[in-house]
Amino acid sequence: MFRRLLYTCLCLVCLLAVSSACQKATPPIPVPEAGEGAITGQVLGLSGRWKEGPFTIYAAPYVGGEDGEGFYVLEPALHPHDELKANGYFQLNDVTPGQYVLVVGPTPEEAIRVVDDQQKPRVFTITAGQVLEAGKIQLEP
Amino acid sequence: MKQRLAIIPTLLVLLAVMVLPGASTVHAATAPTWTSIIHYFNPNPDPTNPPSGYQGEELNVIFFNNLTGDVRDLGTNLIRLRQYQSGKLLVGRTLGIKNFEGGAVISATVPIVAVYKQTVEGATPYSPVLYTSFDSGLAGSGKYFIPSVQHSVLFDTKIGIQNVESQKITITLNFYDQAGALAVVPPVQQIVDEQKSFVFKASDYLAEGFDGSLVIQAIVNDGLSTPAKMVAAAQEIQAGGRRAYAFEGMKEGITKLYMPSAPCEYGSNTQTATLDVQNTGSAPATIQAVFYDTNGVSVATYTPASSIPVGAKLSINACDDSIHDLTAGKNLVAVINASSSSIAAVGKVSSKDGLLTAFTGQVAPTEASSDGKYRTLVPYVEWSATSTGYRTYITVLNASGQAAQDVRAIYYTPDGRVSKAKTHTLASASNPLASNGFRSTNPSAARVIPRGTRGFLGAVIVESDQPLTVLVRVIRTTRVRNYTTLGDDYNGIPYVLSGQ
Numbered sequence: 321m322f323r324r325l326l327y328t329c330l331c332l333v334c335l336l337a338v339s340s341a342c343q344k345a346t347p348p349i350p351v352p353e354a355g356e357g358a359i360t361g362q363v364l365g366l367s368g369r370w371k372e373g374p375f376t377i378y379a380a381p382y383v384g385g386e387d388g389e390g391f392y393v394l395e396p397a398l399h400p401h402d403e404l405k406a407n408g409y410f411q412l413n414d415v416t417p418g419q420y421v422l423v424v425g426p427t428p429e430e431a432i433r434v435v436d437d438q439q440k441p442r443v444f445t446i447t448a449g450q451v452l453e454a455g456k457i458q459l460e461p
Numbered sequence: 462m463k464q465r466l467a468i469i470p471t472l473l474v475l476l477a478v479m480v481l482p483g484a485s486t487v488h489a490a491t492a493p494t495w496t497s498i499i500h501y502f503n504p505n506p507d508p509t510n511p512p513s514g515y516q517g518e519e520l521n522v523i524f525f526n527n528l529t530g531d532v533r534d535l536g537t538n539l540i541r542l543r544q545y546q547s548g549k550l551l552v553g554r555t556l557g558i559k560n561f562e563g564g565a566v567i568s569a570t571v572p573i574v575a576v577y578k579q580t581v582e583g584a585t586p587y588s589p590v591l592y593t594s595f596d597s598g599l600a601g602s603g604k605y606f607i608p609s610v611q612h613s614v615l616f617d618t619k620i621g622i623q624n625v626e627s628q629k630i631t632i633t634l635n636f637y638d639q640a641g642a643l644a645v646v647p648p649v650q651q652i653v654d655e656q657k658s659f660v661f662k663a664s665d666y667l668a669e670g671f672d673g674s675l676v677i678q679a680i681v682n683d684g685l686s687t688p689a690k691m692v693a694a695a696q697e698i699q700a701g702g703r704r705a706y707a708f709e710g711m712k713e714g715i716t717k718l719y720m721p722s723a724p725c726e727y728g729s730n731t732q733t734a735t736l737d738v739q740n741t742g743s744a745p746a747t748i749q750a751v752f753y754d755t756n757g758v759s760v761a762t763y764t765p766a767s768s769i770p771v772g773a774k775l776s777i778n779a780c781d782d783s784i785h786d787l788t789a790g791k792n793l794v795a796v797i798n799a800s801s802s803s804i805a806a807v808g809k810v811s812s813k814d815g816l817l818t819a820f821t822g823q824v825a826p827t828e829a830s831s832d833g834k835y836r837t838l839v840p841y842v843e844w845s846a847t848s849t850g851y852r853t854y855i856t857v858l859n860a861s862g863q864a865a866q867d868v869r870a871i872y873y874t875p876d877g878r879v880s881k882a883k884t885h886t887l888a889s890a891s892n893p894l895a896s897n898g899f900r901s902t903n904p905s906a907a908r909v910i911p912r913g914t915r916g917f918l919g920a921v922i923v924e925s926d927q928p929l930t931v932l933v934r935v936i937r938t939t940r941v942r943n944y945t946t947l948g949d950d951y952n953g954i955p956y957v958l959s960g961q
Contacts, residue, residue: 380551380553382555384555389554389555390554391552391553391554391555392552392554392555393522393550393551393552393553394550394553395540395548395549395551396549396551397548397875398540398541398548421553421555423494423553428551429495429498429551429580431494433553440555441555
């Protein structure tokens with residue numbers, strides 16, 4: 321009986337520990353304000369990129385055509401940004417709807433773009449009232 | 462009402478040239494994330510009382526592609542501006558847009574000023590390249606002058622001319638050698654669409670060895686030969702080296718120009734200036750260059766042996782044999798006086814450890830604000846905590862005939878909060894700044910760097926009781942052999958407060 325109780329307690333402690341770890345690693349889903357959107361995800365391949373962190377992810381508004389050619393402009397102090405959590409998790413909340421290129425780095429000047437499987441800059445479309453779950457994303461090699 | 466105020470011929474086509482040889486270790490196999498940086502500043506002190514014609518406080522960026530006619534408007538992501546707010550816009554472009562050749566216009570609902578900066582980071586960096594934005598008052602009507610154009614083994618000048626008219630214009634390029642002869646006959650002509658720019662290299666038209674000047678003429682394609690408005694800037698990047706710099710052209714000449722940096726073999730790195738003076742008038746120009754020390758004392762006068770032919774330039778070395786004994790080892794400024802014609806000028810300062818900067822000759826401001834103060838804006842001031850980052854040095858030259866008794870540099874943090882602004886007093890009644898004398902300030906000397914921070918980034922307004930000219934030098938140190946100091950200059954922007 322005592323063994324069973326001890327086992328149960330240990331299981332509960334383990335579950336709590338796992339739950340706590342999960343809470344640390346995976347941020348809660350954000351709730352954007354009315355008329356705004358949000359984006360969450362996990363940046364992979366950070367190790368060895370820069371000498372030291374912390375690292376920040378920035379959303380740079382993108383203006384381009386259907387041909388995939390365009391510009392992105394970042395005002396680091398004003399445009400959406402978030403310091404990456406453990407394991408590269410991030411959430412950008414209250415993002416004005418539109419198209420964005422994401423960049424990551426220790427400073428805006430040193431930042432590197434998020435790219436797609438073809439290594440081209442990936443453009444994310446933010447919609448009002450919705451949270452875009454970008455999943456695992458990669459940086460330009 | 463939205464006004465398009467700061468016109469920046471971005472010369473994006475030049476960026477590819479700059480970026481490739483200096484590709485950083487991080488981006489070695491790919492395009493750089495950023496191609497340029499625009500530092501902006503809102504000097505408007507009262508958001509509730511904007512100048513006539515303005516409303517609200519917003520900033521937008523619009524791109525024009527000459528080759529495709531494409532217009533890209535950032536519109537949906539307007540940046541809100543507060544009083545005295547400054548910031549930076551990092552500009553990048555997606556691959557596939559390699560055929561971009563054009564310019565950008567900053568559109569704002571308040572008067573703003575901007576500085577355009579191109580950089581290449583990484584283990585083998587280039588010098589930063591800096592030039593100031595043009596507003597409508599700086600647009601030339603029918604003519605524009607570029608006092609220095611060269612095609613040599615080391616430098617091939619690239620020039621961007623932006624049409625600021627709402628209709629097509631025809632521009633004519635008159636290249637002059639130093640003897641005053643046209644180097645290309647007949648002169649090159651080019652039609653430029655409305656709001657578009659024309660970018661070319663000296664080597665497109667001129668043989669190697671050319672070292673001269675350019676007079677740009679422009680007329681509106683209206684059949685009436687109406688003088689057309691345009692702006693122009695030039696950029697030079699050292700082949701096989703790390704030096705790079707830019708300077709703005711001038712819309713017209715004048716008979717007195719101020720050169721706030723004209724040293725001769727000054728400092729441990731022997732900084733030395735070359736002043737390229739162009740005759741912008743219709744008769745040969747007789748000139749004199751007077752060199753002054755920090756106290757406004759005339760140290761030397763350089764008088765050329767002959768006049769400068771129409772359209773041509775004359776290069777004056779601050780260490781010329783005729784004045785070397787007087788100027789050697791000194792940090793000086795120069796005032797260039799012309800008679801019988803008007804002039805434009807570009808100053809270049811080089812050092813033996815890699816520095817090579819350029820700035821356009823400055824005209825003394827003639828208009829004070831209604832409070833009697835002369836104001837000059839410095840939109841971009843940075844002081845990195847490490848010397849390998851950018852550090853800004855500001856030189857203030859008294860361009861009046863009498864001593865200045867009230868000169869202050871007011872440093873604003875990016876958020877523009879007046880409560881956080883700090884003042885560095887450069888001259889007072891008990892410590893006046895003599896006519897033609899100069900003083901300097903920087904964030905370290907002004908003690909505006911908060912302890913424990915990574916440095917200072919913001920903007921400065923220089924206020925004074927006399928007209929001043931202001932030169933801003935941005936430098937960094939590197940570990941690159943022969944290029945341990947890199948940097949460029951840009952001019953402070955005179956500003957008159959409205960609505961007072």
